[in-house]
Amino acid sequence: MSQSLEEFRRFRESLNERILQSDHRDIKRFFALDTRAYEDGALPARTKELLGLVASLVLRCDDCITYHVVRCKEEGVTRPEFLDAFNVGLVVGGSIVIPHLRRAVDRLDELDAADA
Amino acid sequence: MSQSLEEFRRFRESLNERILQSDHRDIKRFFALDTRAYEDGALPARTKELLGLVASLVLRCDDCITYHVVRCKEEGVTRPEFLDAFNVGLVVGGSIVIPHLRRAVDRLDELDAADA
Amino acid sequence: MSQSLEEFRRFRESLNERILQSDHRDIKRFFALDTRAYEDGALPARTKELLGLVASLVLRCDDCITYHVVRCKEEGVTRPEFLDAFNVGLVVGGSIVIPHLRRAVDRLDELDAADA
Amino acid sequence: MSQSLEEFRRFRESLNERILQSDHRDIKRFFALDTRAYEDGALPARTKELLGLVASLVLRCDDCITYHVVRCKEEGVTRPEFLDAFNVGLVVGGSIVIPHLRRAVDRLDELDAADA
Amino acid sequence: MSQSLEEFRRFRESLNERILQSDHRDIKRFFALDTRAYEDGALPARTKELLGLVASLVLRCDDCITYHVVRCKEEGVTRPEFLDAFNVGLVVGGSIVIPHLRRAVDRLDELDAADA
Amino acid sequence: MSQSLEEFRRFRESLNERILQSDHRDIKRFFALDTRAYEDGALPARTKELLGLVASLVLRCDDCITYHVVRCKEEGVTRPEFLDAFNVGLVVGGSIVIPHLRRAVDRLDELDAADA
Numbered sequence: 001m002s003q004s005l006e007e008f009r010r011f012r013e014s015l016n017e018r019i020l021q022s023d024h025r026d027i028k029r030f031f032a033l034d035t036r037a038y039e040d041g042a043l044p045a046r047t048k049e050l051l052g053l054v055a056s057l058v059l060r061c062d063d064c065i066t067y068h069v070v071r072c073k074e075e076g077v078t079r080p081e082f083l084d085a086f087n088v089g090l091v092v093g094g095s096i097v098i099p100h101l102r103r104a105v106d107r108l109d110e111l112d113a114a115d116a
Numbered sequence: 117m118s119q120s121l122e123e124f125r126r127f128r129e130s131l132n133e134r135i136l137q138s139d140h141r142d143i144k145r146f147f148a149l150d151t152r153a154y155e156d157g158a159l160p161a162r163t164k165e166l167l168g169l170v171a172s173l174v175l176r177c178d179d180c181i182t183y184h185v186v187r188c189k190e191e192g193v194t195r196p197e198f199l200d201a202f203n204v205g206l207v208v209g210g211s212i213v214i215p216h217l218r219r220a221v222d223r224l225d226e227l228d229a230a231d232a
Numbered sequence: 233m234s235q236s237l238e239e240f241r242r243f244r245e246s247l248n249e250r251i252l253q254s255d256h257r258d259i260k261r262f263f264a265l266d267t268r269a270y271e272d273g274a275l276p277a278r279t280k281e282l283l284g285l286v287a288s289l290v291l292r293c294d295d296c297i298t299y300h301v302v303r304c305k306e307e308g309v310t311r312p313e314f315l316d317a318f319n320v321g322l323v324v325g326g327s328i329v330i331p332h333l334r335r336a337v338d339r340l341d342e343l344d345a346a347d348a
Numbered sequence: 349m350s351q352s353l354e355e356f357r358r359f360r361e362s363l364n365e366r367i368l369q370s371d372h373r374d375i376k377r378f379f380a381l382d383t384r385a386y387e388d389g390a391l392p393a394r395t396k397e398l399l400g401l402v403a404s405l406v407l408r409c410d411d412c413i414t415y416h417v418v419r420c421k422e423e424g425v426t427r428p429e430f431l432d433a434f435n436v437g438l439v440v441g442g443s444i445v446i447p448h449l450r451r452a453v454d455r456l457d458e459l460d461a462a463d464a
Numbered sequence: 465m466s467q468s469l470e471e472f473r474r475f476r477e478s479l480n481e482r483i484l485q486s487d488h489r490d491i492k493r494f495f496a497l498d499t500r501a502y503e504d505g506a507l508p509a510r511t512k513e514l515l516g517l518v519a520s521l522v523l524r525c526d527d528c529i530t531y532h533v534v535r536c537k538e539e540g541v542t543r544p545e546f547l548d549a550f551n552v553g554l555v556v557g558g559s560i561v562i563p564h565l566r567r568a569v570d571r572l573d574e575l576d577a578a579d580a
Numbered sequence: 581m582s583q584s585l586e587e588f589r590r591f592r593e594s595l596n597e598r599i600l601q602s603d604h605r606d607i608k609r610f611f612a613l614d615t616r617a618y619e620d621g622a623l624p625a626r627t628k629e630l631l632g633l634v635a636s637l638v639l640r641c642d643d644c645i646t647y648h649v650v651r652c653k654e655e656g657v658t659r660p661e662f663l664d665a666f667n668v669g670l671v672v673g674g675s676i677v678i679p680h681l682r683r684a685v686d687r688l689d690e691l692d693a694a695d696a
Contacts, residue, residue, distance in 0.1 A: 431622065439613055
């Protein structure tokens, strides 16, 4: 894994800021919609983060997977629950998902090690 | 919507049967894995069906969406919960998801009308 | 082509209305962002509709293609310009785009016949 | 299956002709490249048609699948070979491929019935 | 961003050369079609590069995005025009496009800094 | 190419092991199905590896491409056969495949150099 979680966060924060500073009203609104999509509503934030994780797995976006793995962990998702969600992503999306699953598990191990 | 829910079900059942009758051991095992992925486990069936629904939305597969809309309803997912899940799919997958969202809402209306 | 342009429009309008009536604030906002994305801005509406058309081609969404073919024609896009845009979509997206290209050309012929 | 193999062929032929008549030089060249990609070369046509079939399955394009199922059958691909190729497509592409697999098997049955 | 624009260019040039040297006639013809797709025609090169950029965004290919960002800048596309094109890509393709948007903006900043 | 073939192999092996150790029965079964999909059957392993390679190309997964390039070479696939398979992937998947084709050719050169 070439990029640490810390580098990922720094690049993400810094570029998001540059995008929002460019002051394109509708891009800013899209970013706001994206944030709110995962807040408590009819479905709780925890479930929505799992939805975001599996959507990211089947669409095979490593950065999105990393983001939702971190958020799911903050919402208290347990290792067996992660594995069940990974399994849904794997069955729906097929073996093409496996390289992303490897990196997701690596991120999860990195987060668990930081906790220990 | 050219195909009724009833036609969808008949075609799905009949062809699944023909696929399983062809007796390719590993295709049969894949179908078994697919069924089990949505059964109660570390995550409950209800959450897993929502995961399947959003994965199907962002991958834009009408038949898969129809199947998971039906199953989510059987698991007691409410209209506001459906809308929250649709919203996650829409934000993650973008406006290209909208035609599938229209058909998903049409299916849901069809199911609700059948209930009434 | 199983569905006429008129049927497409009716289904689209009627379902969009049902989605907006369901009154999910953020889904409504997404629909508003989607509309505004194609309005005159730094880039003119005509160019943005061409962008929407080619994005729909490479993502292979027939309903989205139909919608943008209609809008491009309203913006005065000529047949040779359509063909150039189709060619970009075909080269970027590959032969998997061809079935959608066939349906796009059929829609364009249908629109031209209605004009004549 | 809403469209018969015969209707599929007629629409395909007629629209391909209209596209080629529009006389866009590079679209015509793309169509020529597409045809030649499946001709005997370092790999035989039979293998190339199987490659086209599995690529169409994982990209989930029904028209492309139908086309390559027909061509594979002309190249003498047997039912057990089809099932092995379908299985690769299913494992790589996941359960999202299943609705297309059902339609592929239905096409194959239609072709076999026409032979009988 | 692990790879500089200069490294990207060198790898791209060197491998394109190796591919063309392998002397597969139809791969060479595909590369020629790809080049010509963005030349002035019924639509000007500038518009075609914007089409290539948005197609690359929604298909989420960083290398293709980098290439078209560079070419758009050469064609005189302004920052507000880039943002409008990014917004179309974001709305059509959804939040899954955001990591690629971050890298696109980073490339654009890199190009502007080189100009200054 | 930031990651050597050796690093790719080590990361792949080590993470696959961690995934299998997590002891999720159905994830393990999926991995077993994935392995068996490429074994001799009605179609020989060599053909199946070519199917896996082209599926990986059109789905644009570098790790999967690397894996199948290595396996195809072990099965005795020759350079002209690789080029024919690459050409099918390129025509079906379009120019968006080109960056992955560059990396595939680079891997193949790396393997050939190791042989020499």
